[in-house]
Amino acid sequence: MMGIPGNWRLRKQRYQLAGTRCQNCNQIHFPPRQVCPACKNRQLEDFRLSGRGTVYSYTIIYQSTPKFEFFVPYVVALIDLEEGPRITAQLTDVDPDQVEIGMPVEMVLRKISEQGERGLIHYGYKFRPRIR
Amino acid sequence: MRPVAIVGIGQTPVREHWDAGLRELAVQAVWQALDECQIDTVDVFYVGNMLSGTLTGQEHLATLIAEYAGLTGVEAIKAEAACGSGAAAFRQAVLAVASGAAEVALAVGVEKLTETSTHKTTDGLASAADADYETAMGISFVALNALLMRRYMYEYRYHKSDFSAFIEIAHRNAVHNPNAMFRHLVNRDQYERAKMVADPVNLLDSSPIADGASAVVVTSIDQLKRFPNRPIWVAACEVSTDTIALDNRENPLWLKAAERSVHKAFKTSGLTHRDIQLFELHDAFSIMSALSLEGSGFAERGTAVRLANEGHFAIDGRLPISTFGGLKARGHPVGATGLYQIVEATLQLRGQAPEAIQVPDARIAMTQNIGGSGATIITTILTRERL
Numbered sequence: 001m002m003g004i005p006g007n008w009r010l011r012k013q014r015y016q017l018a019g020t021r022c023q024n025c026n027q028i029h030f031p032p033r034q035v036c037p038a039c040k041n042r043q044l045e046d047f048r049l050s051g052r053g054t055v056y057s058y059t060i061i062y063q064s065t066p067k068f069e070f071f072v073p074y075v076v077a078l079i080d081l082e083e084g085p086r087i088t089a090q091l092t093d094v095d096p097d098q099v100e101i102g103m104p105v106e107m108v109l110r111k112i113s114e115q116g117e118r119g120l121i122h123y124g125y126k127f128r129p130r131i132r
Numbered sequence: 133m134r135p136v137a138i139v140g141i142g143q144t145p146v147r148e149h150w151d152a153g154l155r156e157l158a159v160q161a162v163w164q165a166l167d168e169c170q171i172d173t174v175d176v177f178y179v180g181n182m183l184s185g186t187l188t189g190q191e192h193l194a195t196l197i198a199e200y201a202g203l204t205g206v207e208a209i210k211a212e213a214a215c216g217s218g219a220a221a222f223r224q225a226v227l228a229v230a231s232g233a234a235e236v237a238l239a240v241g242v243e244k245l246t247e248t249s250t251h252k253t254t255d256g257l258a259s260a261a262d263a264d265y266e267t268a269m270g271i272s273f274v275a276l277n278a279l280l281m282r283r284y285m286y287e288y289r290y291h292k293s294d295f296s297a298f299i300e301i302a303h304r305n306a307v308h309n310p311n312a313m314f315r316h317l318v319n320r321d322q323y324e325r326a327k328m329v330a331d332p333v334n335l336l337d338s339s340p341i342a343d344g345a346s347a348v349v350v351t352s353i354d355q356l357k358r359f360p361n362r363p364i365w366v367a368a369c370e371v372s373t374d375t376i377a378l379d380n381r382e383n384p385l386w387l388k389a390a391e392r393s394v395h396k397a398f399k400t401s402g403l404t405h406r407d408i409q410l411f412e413l414h415d416a417f418s419i420m421s422a423l424s425l426e427g428s429g430f431a432e433r434g435t436a437v438r439l440a441n442e443g444h445f446a447i448d449g450r451l452p453i454s455t456f457g458g459l460k461a462r463g464h465p466v467g468a469t470g471l472y473q474i475v476e477a478t479l480q481l482r483g484q485a486p487e488a489i490q491v492p493d494a495r496i497a498m499t500q501n502i503g504g505s506g507a508t509i510i511t512t513i514l515t516r517e518r519l
C-alpha cells in the first residue's frame with residue numbers, strides 16, 4: 001500500500017495526466033519515462049495529455065480488491081488517448097450497461113480510493129462520456 | 133552449454149491444504165523428487181514462489197525450505213516472476229547445470245494462497261500488475277484478463293459461450309489426474325450460468341486459488357549413470373518479457389513474449405511447431421489459452437477459440453493442451469504452477485500419465501508459464517530422446 005511520499009510524487013500524473021515526449025522520435029508516453037521505449041533516447045520533455053480519448057476495452061467489476069469494494073459494480077477501461085498512449089482508468093458518471101468499445105471519453109478528477117476512515121484519500125483521473 | 137535432463141519429479145496434490153504450510157508442502161515435493169533419484173542432496177536449490185512475503189510474512193524462503201528439507205548448507209535462492217516463478221526457478225536450475233557450475237540442481241515451486249482471506253489473496257495476486265498505474269485504479273488480476281477477453285470477443289466476433297470449450301477440455305482431463313483440484317466435468321450450460329467476477333470473465337473462466345508444491349531434479353549428461361529414471365531432455369527453456377502494464381502494449385491481444393520465447397525455444401532446439409505433440413499452456417483464464425495458442429504460433433490470430441470448439445486441443449486432438457487439467461482444473465498455486473507443468477509433461481514423455489490422458493507415443497512436449505498478463509513468458513521444450 002502506497003504511503004504519503006509515493007502519492008505526493010505521483011500528483012502530476014494523477015491530477016494532470018503528466019507524461020513525457022521523446023525529443024528524438026516524438027513518441028508521447030504515459031506514464032512518464034526516463035528512457036524512450038521506442039528509441040532508447042533519454043532526452044525527454046514533460047508533456048501534458050489532453051485527457052480526450054476513446055474506449056479500447058472495458059470490464060464491469062463485480063468482485064474487486066478490498067480497497068474498491070465501495071464502488072462495486074464499477075467499470076475499468078483501457079482508453080486510447082488522442083495523443084497516442086493507452087491508459088487504464090475507471091469510467092464514471094455512466095451506467096455500466098451503456099459503455100461500448102469506441103465510446104468517446106474525457107478525463108475528470110475524482111476520488112479514487114480511501115485508506116480506511118482515518119487514512120489518506122486518493123484523488124486522480126477517471127474518465128466519463130465526453131460532453132465537452 | 134551441456135545437455136541437461138530431468139531425472140526426478142515430485143508433486144503434492146493441488147488443494148486447500150489447511151494442515152500444511154509452505155515448508156511442509158515444499159519438503160514433500162522435494163523429497164518425492166530426491167527419492168525418485170535415490171539421492172539425498174543436490175548442488176544448488178531454487179525455489180519458485182510469488183507471494184510468501186505478502187501472504188505469510190515469510191521471505192528468505194529458499195533457505196528456510198532447504199533447511200527443513202535437510203539440505204542446510206546448500207546454495208538456495210528464490211526466483212520470483214509472478215505466476216511465472218515456477219518456470220523461472222526451473223530455468224535457473226537448468227542454467228546452473230548447463231553451464232557446468234553444478235552437476236545436480238533442484239527446482240521446487242511452492243505457493244500457499246489459502247492462508248489468508250480471499251481478499252488478501254486477490255490483493256496479492258494483483259501485485260503482478262503495475263501498482264501505480266493499474267492496481268491503483270481498481271484493477272484486479274481478473275479484470276486485466278476481462279479487458280483482454282472483451283476486446284478479443286469484439287475484434288473476432290465471438291460469443292462468450294464459445295470460450296466454454298477451453299474449460300470443458302481442462303475439466304475432462306483433470307478427472308483422470310489424482311493431483312487435480314477439480315476432478316469433475318463442466319458443461320456449457322454451467323459455464324453460461326457461472327457467477328460474473330469481472331464481466332466478461334466469470335468464475336469458471338478463472339483458475340482456482342490453491343496450495344501446492346512441485347519439484348524437479350535436473351542433471352548433466354555426464355552424471356546420468358547415477359540415476360535410475362529414464363532421463364527426459366530439456367531441449368530448450370527460454371524467457372522473454374513484455375511491458376508490465378497491459379496498456380503499454382501496442383496490441384494487447386498479441387503476446388509478444390510468447391512469440392519471442394517460442395521462437396528462441398525452436399531456435400535452441402532445432403524443432404518446429406509440427407514436432408510439438410502436447411502443450412501445457414498457462415490457462416489461468418480461458419482468454420489466456422487463446423492468446424497463448426495464437427502468440428505461440430499454434431493458431432492464426434482470432435482462430436484459437438474456433439479451433440478449440442472444433443476439438444483440435446482435446447486429449448485426442450491435433451495438439452492436446454492442459455492434459456492433466458491445466459491451471460483451470462488442476463489448480464493454480466501460482467509460484468508452483470510452472471513446475472507442475474514441467475512435472476506433467478515429464479510424466480507424458482515417460483509414458484506414465486494415467487491411461488485416459490496419456491498422449492500416445494509422446495516424444496516432444498512444450499510447456500509455457502506466464503507471469504502477469506503476459507509480461508514474463510517462459511517456454512520449455514522437453515523431449516524423450518536426446519536431440
Ligand SMILES: [Zn+2]
Nearest residue numbers: 022025036039
Ligand atoms: Zn524516442
